[in-house]
Amino acid sequence: MGRSSTPGEGTRPRVRHTGQRGRNDGLYEDAPKEGPDSGAAGRLPAPADSGHRRSGPKRHGGKGKRRTLRWVAVVLALFILGGAGAGYLYIEHLNGNLKKADLTLGDKTMPDHKANAAGQTPLNILLIGSDARNSKENQKLGGAKDTFGAPPLADVQMLLHLSADRSNMSVISMPRDTLLKIPKCTDPKTGHVFPETTGLTMTNESLGRGGPGCSVATWYELTGITIDHFMMIDFAGVVSMADAIGGVPVCVKGNVYSHTSEGKGSGLKLEKGTTKVKGEQALQWLRTRYGFEDGTDLGRTHAQHMYMNSMVRELRKGTKLTDPGKLMSLADAATNALTVDKRLNTVKKLYDLAGELKKAPTKRITMTTMPNVYGTGVYKGRVLPKPVDADRLFQMVRDDVPLDGKASKRKAPAAKKPTAPLAEIPVTIRNGTRTETEYAIKGRASEVKELLAGQGFTQTTVDSQYIDAAARTGVLFPSVDMEGNAQAVAKALGIPLTAVKKSTAVSGITLTVGADWRESGDYHASSAEEKTPESARALNGDDEEACMDVQPGFGW
Numbered sequence: 438m439g440r441s442s443t444p445g446e447g448t449r450p451r452v453r454h455t456g457q458r459g460r461n462d463g464l465y466e467d468a469p470k471e472g473p474d475s476g477a478a479g480r481l482p483a484p485a486d487s488g489h490r491r492s493g494p495k496r497h498g499g500k501g502k503r504r505t506l507r508w509v510a511v512v513l514a515l516f517i518l519g520g521a522g523a524g525y526l527y528i529e530h531l532n533g534n535l536k537k538a539d540l541t542l543g544d545k546t547m548p549d550h551k552a553n554a555a556g557q558t559p560l561n562i563l564l565i566g567s568d569a570r571n572s573k574e575n576q577k578l579g580g581a582k583d584t585f586g587a588p589p590l591a592d593v594q595m596l597l598h599l600s601a602d603r604s605n606m607s608v609i610s611m612p613r614d615t616l617l618k619i620p621k622c623t624d625p626k627t628g629h630v631f632p633e634t635t636g637l638t639m640t641n642e643s644l645g646r647g648g649p650g651c652s653v654a655t656w657y658e659l660t661g662i663t664i665d666h667f668m669m670i671d672f673a674g675v676v677s678m679a680d681a682i683g684g685v686p687v688c689v690k691g692n693v694y695s696h697t698s699e700g701k702g703s704g705l706k707l708e709k710g711t712t713k714v715k716g717e718q719a720l721q722w723l724r725t726r727y728g729f730e731d732g733t734d735l736g737r738t739h740a741q742h743m744y745m746n747s748m749v750r751e752l753r754k755g756t757k758l759t760d761p762g763k764l765m766s767l768a769d770a771a772t773n774a775l776t777v778d779k780r781l782n783t784v785k786k787l788y789d790l791a792g793e794l795k796k797a798p799t800k801r802i803t804m805t806t807m808p809n810v811y812g813t814g815v816y817k818g819r820v821l822p823k824p825v826d827a828d829r830l831f832q833m834v835r836d837d838v839p840l841d842g843k844a845s846k847r848k849a850p851a852a853k854k855p856t857a858p859l860a861e862i863p864v865t866i867r868n869g870t871r872t873e874t875e876y877a878i879k880g881r882a883s884e885v886k887e888l889l890a891g892q893g894f895t896q897t898t899v900d901s902q903y904i905d906a907a908a909r910t911g912v913l914f915p916s917v918d919m920e921g922n923a924q925a926v927a928k929a930l931g932i933p934l935t936a937v938k939k940s941t942a943v944s945g946i947t948l949t950v951g952a953d954w955r956e957s958g959d960y961h962a963s964s965a966e967e968k969t970p971e972s973a974r975a976l977n978g979d980d981e982e983a984c985m986d987v988q989p990g991f992g993w
Contacts, residue, residue, distance in 0.1 A: 543654025546942030566593030588645030695728035802978030853921035869907025
């Protein structure tokens with residue numbers, strides 16, 4: 438490509454040096470190497486010192502109980518609180534147990550949800566499982582001693598989406614081994630600024646960059662999905678909460694023993710068929726990597742989805758928590774284990790949230806994994822978002838499209854007329870075509886400016902200082918009186934009205950050209966594709982036949 442006609446467009450991402458001189462291994466087998474001043478949108482360089490869990494000795498797979506039951510307790514805690522009468526709870530005491538933190542630590546303001554025709558808006562909650570070992574209670578539950586007191590890692594991350602009409606629920610898990618860019622985050626306690634990572638970094642490191650708000654900012658950066666709340670849970674108190682429902686049925690297609698000659702594995706040992714697990718055995722199921730499918734974190738994620746669906750089915754079949762003393766103990770453990778955003782800072786709000794989640798029937802719950810591909814070269818052993826498929830899944834959630842393939846009750850946003858002639862509507866255009874693996878396309882904002890001029894918009898300017906990435910093209914406006922004008926911009930370019938949103942992050946109508954419009958020419962909306970990618974491995978909440986494949990060599 439030639440030189441940009443607008444200074445600042447297509448700014449190259451900074452490169453974090455890795456100590457691997459002369460190497461430029463591609464993300465995929467056919468990834469081209471980038472030469473200096475090639476003028477083409479090349480692949481990004483090798484990852485930084487990411488992909489490591491922590492400096493120092495490695496953890497050993499066979500040492501003690503570890504992380505993966507925490508996220509289950511988040512959901513269970515909601516059901517416990519939702520099923521409790523206020524008379525049974527020491528409300529103020531429980532409110533004091535809850536730890537609160539800022540929703541996001543990033544610089545970007547997430548836009549408001551677009552209401553449907555009935556005025557309803559969706560609800561998005563990021564569930565985070567922390568592997569923190571910073572308390573005696575957590576340390577007693579296992580893990581390598583060298584990790585005690587170290588920065589926590591967000592080893593389990595699930596985005597829960599409840600539809601605007603509350604008819605369905607979708608969950609997207611991001612594998613722990615996902616490589617991506619973590620945005621700039623500011624620690625609210627110390628004021629320390631963590632700059633945007635210059636190389637690809639493991640997603641679980643976001644938690645150690647100021648807290649869960651940085652994980653929220655990272656998800657928003659990648660997906661463009663506005664997140665309303667987060668709930669983070671550590672290990673303490675989790676096993677007792679899981680035991681409260683009396684066990685969860687799980688299934689394996691053959692005898693399995695998660696144990697290697699090197700001592701790695703969860704220790705799970707089950708016979709072929711269905712077994713009701715609880716306590717340490719439930720924890721083993723949720724931890725198991727060696728023994729399931731291909732022995733990677735992806736298989737473990739699928740097993741967690743099966744467990745979560747089964748747990749919800751058990752709760753909704755009539756499992757009761759009626760003993761006041763036991764209920765109070767469980768509620769105390771649940772609230773002590775939780776960190777929530779400051780807008781979800783009381784038991785009453787948790788109770789109300791539980792009521793909202795219960796509205797989606799089990800048969801309309803869909804668990805998915807972010808579509809991904811294995812990396813190669815220096816990225817070997819890690820995964821990256823799968824081009825096209827991952828963004829399609831994210832777009833379906835952004836547009837409130839059910840992931841179970843059933844007809845949506847959504848109605849198109851109401852069209853509004855512009856309040857001024859097109860030639861008098863000021864529009865700022867930004868180039869957000871940079872992706873996790875490719876540089877921004879130089880001159881894209883200027884090209885789109887010419888397209889708008891051809892439609893009668895002559896009061897347009899290019900924001901040459903904007904260098905952030907945007908997965909999807911969209912139009913933002915700051916106040917309701919500008920909505921009709923913003924819609925006119927979208928209509929002129931063929932951008933769907935679902936991509937026009939109100940946001941306090943802009944002072945005027947702002948069009949961001951995203952990674953879905955890297956090619957010259959007219960915009961081609963992909964919103965018509967409303968089918969969940971097969972690579973997302975969708976699992977329905979009512980599927981009682983789901984059963985885990987056993988990895989060869991781990992039978993008995």
